[in-house]
Structures are given as structure tokens and as C-alpha cells.
Amino acid sequence: MNKPSLTVSASPHIHAKADTASIMWSVSLALAPATLWGIYAFGLRSLLVLGVSILGAMLSEYLLGRMSGESTLWDGSAFLTGLLVGVNMPPTIPLYIPVVASVFAIFVAKWTFGGLGANWVNPALAGRVFVFFSFTTPMSSYKLPRTIASIAPDALSSATPLSLTKTAIASGQLGLDTKALLAQGGYPATGFAQGISSLTGFSAYSVDTFLGNVGGCIGEVSALLLLVGGIYMLIRKIITWHVPLTYLGSVGLLSWVFGGLPSELGLFAGSFFPSIFSGGLMLGALFMATDYVTSPITRKGQIIFGLGCGFFTFLFRFFGSMPEAVSVSILLMNIVTPTIDRYIVPRKFGDTREYRKQLKEEKV
Amino acid sequence: MQKVPTFSKGGVHPHDQKGFSSAQSIERLPMPSELLISLSQHLGAPAKALKAKGDTVMRGEKIGSASGFISADVHSPVNGTIKEIRKVTLANSINCDAFVIVPDEDQDPEPTETFDWASQDPSALLAQVKDMGIVGLGGATFPAHVKLSIPSGKHVDAFVINGVECEPYLTADYRIMLEKGEEVLIGAMIGAKIIDAKRIIIGIEMNKIDCIEHLSAIAKEKGYPIEIIGLKVKYPQGDEKQLLKATINKEIPSGKLPLDIGAVVANVGTAHALYEAIVLHKSLYERVISVTGECIAQPKNILAPIGTKMSDLLAFCGGFSSEPEKLVSGGPMMGFSFFDENTPMSKGSSGLLALQAQKKKRNTPCINCGRCVAACPIGLMPSHLYRYITNGEYEEAMQHSLMDCKECGCCSYVCPAHLPLVHGMKTGKKLGRKKK
Ligand code: SF4
Ligand code: SF4
Numbered sequence: 001m002n003k004p005s006l007t008v009s010a011s012p013h014i015h016a017k018a019d020t021a022s023i024m025w026s027v028s029l030a031l032a033p034a035t036l037w038g039i040y041a042f043g044l045r046s047l048l049v050l051g052v053s054i055l056g057a058m059l060s061e062y063l064l065g066r067m068s069g070e071s072t073l074w075d076g077s078a079f080l081t082g083l084l085v086g087v088n089m090p091p092t093i094p095l096y097i098p099v100v101a102s103v104f105a106i107f108v109a110k111w112t113f114g115g116l117g118a119n120w121v122n123p124a125l126a127g128r129v130f131v132f133f134s135f136t137t138p139m140s141s142y143k144l145p146r147t148i149a150s151i152a153p154d155a156l157s158s159a160t161p162l163s164l165t166k167t168a169i170a171s172g173q174l175g176l177d178t179k180a181l182l183a184q185g186g187y188p189a190t191g192f193a194q195g196i197s198s199l200t201g202f203s204a205y206s207v208d209t210f211l212g213n214v215g216g217c218i219g220e221v222s223a224l225l226l227l228v229g230g231i232y233m234l235i236r237k238i239i240t241w242h243v244p245l246t247y248l249g250s251v252g253l254l255s256w257v258f259g260g261l262p263s264e265l266g267l268f269a270g271s272f273f274p275s276i277f278s279g280g281l282m283l284g285a286l287f288m289a290t291d292y293v294t295s296p297i298t299r300k301g302q303i304i305f306g307l308g309c310g311f312f313t314f315l316f317r318f319f320g321s322m323p324e325a326v327s328v329s330i331l332l333m334n335i336v337t338p339t340i341d342r343y344i345v346p347r348k349f350g351d352t353r354e355y356r357k358q359l360k361e362e363k364v
Numbered sequence: 365m366q367k368v369p370t371f372s373k374g375g376v377h378p379h380d381q382k383g384f385s386s387a388q389s390i391e392r393l394p395m396p397s398e399l400l401i402s403l404s405q406h407l408g409a410p411a412k413a414l415k416a417k418g419d420t421v422m423r424g425e426k427i428g429s430a431s432g433f434i435s436a437d438v439h440s441p442v443n444g445t446i447k448e449i450r451k452v453t454l455a456n457s458i459n460c461d462a463f464v465i466v467p468d469e470d471q472d473p474e475p476t477e478t479f480d481w482a483s484q485d486p487s488a489l490l491a492q493v494k495d496m497g498i499v500g501l502g503g504a505t506f507p508a509h510v511k512l513s514i515p516s517g518k519h520v521d522a523f524v525i526n527g528v529e530c531e532p533y534l535t536a537d538y539r540i541m542l543e544k545g546e547e548v549l550i551g552a553m554i555g556a557k558i559i560d561a562k563r564i565i566i567g568i569e570m571n572k573i574d575c576i577e578h579l580s581a582i583a584k585e586k587g588y589p590i591e592i593i594g595l596k597v598k599y600p601q602g603d604e605k606q607l608l609k610a611t612i613n614k615e616i617p618s619g620k621l622p623l624d625i626g627a628v629v630a631n632v633g634t635a636h637a638l639y640e641a642i643v644l645h646k647s648l649y650e651r652v653i654s655v656t657g658e659c660i661a662q663p664k665n666i667l668a669p670i671g672t673k674m675s676d677l678l679a680f681c682g683g684f685s686s687e688p689e690k691l692v693s694g695g696p697m698m699g700f701s702f703f704d705e706n707t708p709m710s711k712g713s714s715g716l717l718a719l720q721a722q723k724k725k726r727n728t729p730c731i732n733c734g735r736c737v738a739a740c741p742i743g744l745m746p747s748h749l750y751r752y753i754t755n756g757e758y759e760e761a762m763q764h765s766l767m768d769c770k771e772c773g774c775c776s777y778v779c780p781a782h783l784p785l786v787h788g789m790k791t792g793k794k795l796g797r798k799k800k
Contacts, residue, residue, distance in 0.1 A: 006703040007689050010787035012773030013696040013719055014378055014532065018780045020728040075728055117729035117781075292733040297747065299738065341748075348743040348765060349373055349605060350617035 024076025056102030057082030087219020250310025408434030531695025
């Protein structure tokens with residue numbers, strides 16, 4: 001008799017394809033184009049930064065896994081955390097800093113809370129913010145990408161467009177919009193961007209930030225390639241539009257409406273697009289704020305979360321002195337997430353408006 | 365273009381896998397050498413045995429009688445002898461008494477005489493439905509005469525026939541609609557007469573467009589007052605709640621019945637059984653079951669006597685083509701896996717699946733991805749409920765509407781952490797009830 005050995009288990013007996021590991025690896029894949037651009041634009045040293053970030057995260061995960069007897073190394077989440085730490089580092093950073101950030105991310109932000117799924121805040125962001133406040137100077141020294149380095153004045157070599165405009169406004173240059181401030185400060189634009197600018201009317205600066213011809217962290221500069229990754233994740237249904245759209249949209253709108261105020265230009269004088277292309281916003285909105293574990297579980301909650309991130313980012317960017325607007329905003333909203341999930345719950349089937357009315361009438 | 369209706373909240377889109385058996389016409393199973401007819405063929409109290417060991421029985425003869433308000437009669441599918449009465453375990457792990465019947469060499473011919481239904485009054489029809497042991501054939505096996513007894517003061521707007529068959533793999537209802545279309549429509553009208561329904565609606569998913577066309581053509585030709593609605597394919601549209609949302613756009617509130625929103629739902633198989641009970645005076649002793657799955661040599665749709673052992677069905681289909689990982693009674697989303705091939709089929713057995721091994725996926729902790737919440741058609745938060753249950757906080761889970769979970773499987777199906785969410789819900793309900 002050749003009896004098959006049958007499994008008896010609870011329904012359902014079929015399952016959708018996705019699993020945790022495939023999702024984590026897909027997010028890493030989605031981040032690849034923007035990361036590769038960073039390596040090209042800032043040179044091979046960035047690859048080294050990425051390498052030690054990932055290694056730091058994975059080694060930490062391995063050690064903790066050994067200690068707790070679980071093997072979680074290949075679920076992809078530690079790799080992703082390491083990669084996210086890496087892309088959030090300036091290309092010139094001393095190598096021990098990303099290692100510290102990765103180790104902090106995995107040891108403190110992830111495992112002291114109980115490991116994957118139990119952490120309150122996004123580990124990579126926590127790691128980045130931790131090293132930012134510990135090593136502020138190296139964490140805010142940037143390098144220009146090779147595409148504009150040759151045409152830029154030396155003095156600008158470590159400025160980002162955001163920091164440049166901020167300093168200009170702080171030193172009392174009022175009445176100028178972003179474009180004018182950058183032009184005055186001599187921030188370079190590629191010939192290609194100037195060409196597009198004269199064709200379309202978008203400022204050359206917008207075009208360059210969109211493409212990735214600006215200074216910044218390794219993986220954050222090319223809004224275009226980050227969007228490519230984001231769209232890939234949307235198509236693969238790894239993320240939904242709720243967080244990124246509300247986050248980007250609210251920053252864009254608030255910047256457009258109120259962004260002119262620091263320069264005393266009045267309302268509706270800010271700019272929509274450059275504000276969502278610049279800094280770490282695109283990276284944050286697509287890859288950090290969408291982290292499942294630390295964002296709300298319901299779609300409605302995610303919309304609130306996205307709007308909250310957008311509001312704080314705008315606030316910190318324009319009225320605070322904090323250049324880390326995106327990271328800190330997301331961390332703040334991470335902390336609010338359990339509360340959102342407590343109060344924002346889906347409507348239950350059958351709990352219609354008519355039925356509620358009916359119940360009320362019956363009570364009377 | 366008109367929008368194809370469906371239910372709005374949650375749901376999933378598993379591959380329908382119906383291709384294995386959808387082209388196979390219904391075949392009658394050669395008489396098995398032994399039948400195991402349990403007294404618990406239906407939802408509710410088991411029937412009382414009317415026969416004893418050694419008695420001879422006739423095809424269609426009542427051998428078990430309903431023992432409570434929610435219960436149903438049981439009939440013999442064959443002329444034969446009762447060898448013994450013993451305990452059996454059904455695929456859904458229920459233990460109960462069963463007749464072991466050995467069929468005779470010679471069997472009575474199938475009933476062919478027809479009786480007029482239109483002239484009978486509803487109460488006579490209802491009595492006949494009860495007498496013939498009709499239960500819901502979609503899987504829930506709720507006694508039909510109870511469902512069709514409308515308490516005074518209630519009225520029925522719509523009698524909705526469920527032709528959705530949303531579980532992957534299953535094709536029994538599909539074949540019934542194609543091959544017994546007219547009988548299904550007449551059965552629907554009989555049911556509608558009993559409950560005095562204003563409208564008769566049949567909901568069918570768009571992956572069975574041939575059924576929609578076929579039934580519409582018959583209804584049109586004969587002038588039957590039946591609306592046939594094509595629905596967008598989405599699981600679990602075959603559930604009463606989702607089906608009514610899709611067809612009449614009304615939601616049944618928690619703890620209420622279809623009747624509370626003026627509807628009664630029956631499966632196409634049940635409509636067909638109503639036809640046989642009333643027009644042929646045939647009791648419910650056989651049904652169509654799909655025997656299918658990757659590991660079945662020749663998948664088929666089989667008309668088999670109730671009580672047939674799964675092993676006989678498998679043998680008729682040429683056995684396994686490859687070694688299955690699981691045998692499942694019912695559909696893959698809500699069916700029960702079992703290991704004893706001698707398990708008998710019952711009135712609720714819509715399918716027998718032999719499924720191949722799925723690639724083993726590792727469990728991880730919940731990553732809060734929200735897929736289960738988005739998939740739950742009831743609007744629950746499966747991840748949170750699961751957490752309460754694994755922490756032993758049953759009361760908290762009950763407060764968050766655990767009891768409204770209908771174990772449809774959508775949450776487990778989508779969970780990338782591969783958590784056994786439905787299993788958790790079932791356990792939680794059991795323990796939560798006990799605590800109360
Ligand atoms: S099994 Fe229960 S909790 Fe899961 S999706 Fe279905 S109704 Fe919702
Ligand atoms: S689908 Fe699974 S992993 Fe995702 S939230 Fe639900 S329980 Fe958690």
C-alpha cells in the first residue's frame with residue numbers, strides 16, 4: 001500500500017504568493033535605481049558606505065538571532081534596514097558612523113522592542129536620527145554629484161539647496177523666491193536642466209532636483225528614480241498610494257501656500273514641485289513612511305498618518321531650524337501610530353447609516 | 365458600459381482553478397459496495413434513527429427523522445440492508461452515528477413521474493420540502509424547510525439564488541446550472557412561491573458567462589419571472605452577506621439574518637433539490653460533488669449517493685496522478701482537510717480536492733502590513749484579533765466583534781507573515797464562548 005502522507009490543517013488551504021521575505025527584498029529592489037544613481041553621482045565611496053551599513057545591520061541581526069534562537073537573517077528586513085541607513089548617509093561620511101547607525105537601528109530600535117513587527121519606530125530612521133544628533137557636522141556635510149561638481153563654485157561644495165536657501169533667508173535676504181535665492185547664491189544647474197527649463201518654464205533647479213543633480217544623501221537625490229521604485233511597489237501592491245500621496249501632497253500644498261512667508265512674499269508664493277523633490281522627502285515618503293510596522297494598519301489611518309508627516313515636515317522645514325525635517329516628522333508620526341490604530345477602525349459590514357438610524361428610532 | 369456589480373468591502377482574488385473539472389459533464393457514480401450515512405447531515409440536531417441493524421431499506425425511504433426545530437430527515441439512497449450502526453468521523457471532525465448500508469444487486473429505477481407544483485398551496489409545498497430532507501447544498505446545510513418558513517410579520521422582497529460558486533476549484537454548481545438549468549429555475553420559482561417572494565434573482569459570477577447566457581435564454585423563452593445578474597468575480601461573494609450586497613445592495617447588520625433585510629438566499633444546488641423534492645417527489649439522497657485538484661488523475665463532477673466514501677470517489681477518478689499533500693472536503697478557502705479516505709460524503713459535500721504541496725513559507729511575526737484588514741469582508745481587524753487571542757485576551761477579542769468573523773479565510777489567504785489567522789479565530793471563538 002502506498003498511502004500518501006496527508007497533512008491536516010486549518011483552512012484556507014491555498015495562499016497568496018507574497019510572504020514577508022519577498023516583500024522586504026522587493027522593497028530593496030525598488031530602492032536599487034535611486035541607489036545606483038547615488039553611487040554613480042557621488043563615486044565609489046558611497047558603495048563602501050552602503051556596504052558597511054548593510055553589513056552592520058545584518059551582523060547585528062545575526063548576533064541577536066543567535067542569542068534568541070531565531071534565525072531571522074534572511075527575512076530581508078535587516079538587509080533593508082541596513083540599506084535604508086546607507087542611502088540616508090552623506091557620501092563623505094566617516095565609515096564608523098553608518099555602522100553605529102545600523103547597530104543602533106537593529107539593537108535598540110528593533111530588538112529591544114521585541115524584533116520584527118514589534119518595534120515602535122522605523123529602525124533605519126531611528127539610527128539615522130541618533131547619529132545625526134551625535135555626529136551633526138559630518139552628518140550635514142554633503143558633496144555635489146559629479147554632474148554639477150565641475151560647474152559649481154568651491155564654496156558651495158557642501159551645501160544642499162535646502163540649506164542654502166535657509167541660510168540666505170536667515171541672513172536677511174527677503175523678498176526672493178527659492179529660484180532667485182539659489183541663483184543669487186550661485187547654485188549650479190546642468191545645461192540639460194537649463195534646456196528643459198527654457199522649453200517648459202519649470203525652473204532649472206526643479207528639473208535638477210527631480211533628476212538628481214543636487215547634493216544630498218546617497219539615495220535621496222534622484223526624485224525621478226525614487227518615483228520609479230515607488231511606482232514599481234505600487235504595481236506590485238507592496239505599498240498603496242495612501243501614505244505617499246497624502247505626505248507629498250500636503251508638503252507640496254503647504255509649501256506652495258505658506259512657503260513664501262519666511263521670505264515675506266505673502267501667501268501662495270511658495271513652490272510646489274521643488275519642495276517635494278528636494279531633501280529626503282521623496283525617499284522618506286515612499287520608503288520610510290510606508291514601513292508597514294510603524295505606520296497605521298487601516299487605509300484611513302494611513303491618510304491621517306501621511307497628512308501628519310506632511311504637516312510636521314513643512315513646519316520643521318520652514319519655521320524650525322531643523323534640517324532633519326523628514327526623519328523627525330516620520331518618527332513623530334510613528335509614535336502616534338498606535339493611537340491612530342486604536343481609534344481609526346474600519347466600518348463594520350452592516351453598520352450602515354440607515355441601520356444606525358433604525359437602531360436609534362427603536363430606542364426612542 | 366454598465367458597471368458589473370459586486371460587494372464593496374474586502375475580498376480576495378484567488379486563481380479560480382476551475383479548469384480541471386469545468387468541462388466534465390456530471391457522471392453518475394457506479395453503485396458503491398457500502399455507504400456510510402451519518403445522522404448528522406445538516407446544521408442542527410442529529411436525526412433520530414428509524415431503522416436498526418439488519419433492517420432492509422428502500423431507495424428514498426426515511427431512515428432518520430428530524431429531532432428538533434433545526435434538524436432534517438435522512439433518507440436511504442439505495443435499496444439495501446443495514447449492516448450496522450456505528451460511529452464515524454466526518455470531514456469536519458464531527459463524530460456521529462451512521463448507518464452502514466450494503467446496497468442490493470437490483471435497484472429501483474429512478475423516479476420519472478412528475479407532479480404539478482403550481483396548483484399546490486405554499487404550506488403543502490413546505491411540508492413536502494421538510495419530508496424530503498432538503499438542506500442547503502452550498503455547504504452550510506441549513507435545513508431548507510426552516511429557512512423557507514417565514515415568521516408572520518416578516519415579508520420577503522427577494523429570493524436570491526446563489527450561483528456564484530466563489531470557492532476555487534469547485535464546478536458542481538456550474539455543471540448543475542448548465543445541465544439542469546430549467547430544473548434550477550423551476551426550483552427557484554417553487555421556493556419563491558413558498559415564501560411569497562416579490563422578486564427572484566440569480567447571482568452568477570462573470571467567470572461563468574455561459575451559465576448566465578444559458579439561464580437567461582431559458583427564462584426568456586419560458587417567460588419565467590427571474591432576473592439573472594452577472595457579478596464581478598471576487599471571493600467570498602457566495603456568502604449570504606456579500607451576495608445580498610452585490611445583488612440587492614443591502615447589508616445585513618451584525619447578528620441579523622437575510623430575512624431582516626427582506627431576503628432569503630438559497631444555493632443553485634438547493635434550488636435543484638427543491639425541484640426534485642416537489643416535482644419528482646424525490647428525497648435528498650444524492651448530490652453532485654466535484655472531485656478535482658492538481659493530484660486527481662481524471663477530475664470529474666460526480667452525481668453520488670450521500671454516504672459514498674471518499675475512496676470510492678477517488679477510485680472513480682482514476683486515483684491520484686501525483687501524491688497530494690492534502691485532501692479537502694469542500695472548497696480550498698473554507699473546506700476541511702482530512703486524512704481518512706473512508707470518510708463519507710454528506711449532504712453538504714460540494715467538493716473533494718486533492719491538492720499538491722504548497723511551497724513551504726516561513727512564518728514571521730505580524731508585520732502590520734494591513735492586508736488582512738483590507739481583505740476582511742466584514743470590516744474586522746484580523747491582526748488585532750489574532751493578537752488578543754494568542755495573548756489569551758478572549759474578552760477583548762469578543763468586544764472587537766470576533767463573533768462576526770465568518771471564517772471566510774481571506775485574512776489568512778493574504779497574510780505575508782503566513783499566520784494561521786482563521787485557525788486563531790476558530791480557537792478564540794471556542795474558548796471565548798466557554799469563558800462566558
Ligand atoms: S476569516 Fe474572519 S477575520 Fe478573516 S477575513 Fe474572514 S471574516 Fe474577516
Ligand atoms: S496580513 Fe498578516 S502580517 Fe499583515 S497585518 Fe495582517 S496579520 Fe499582520
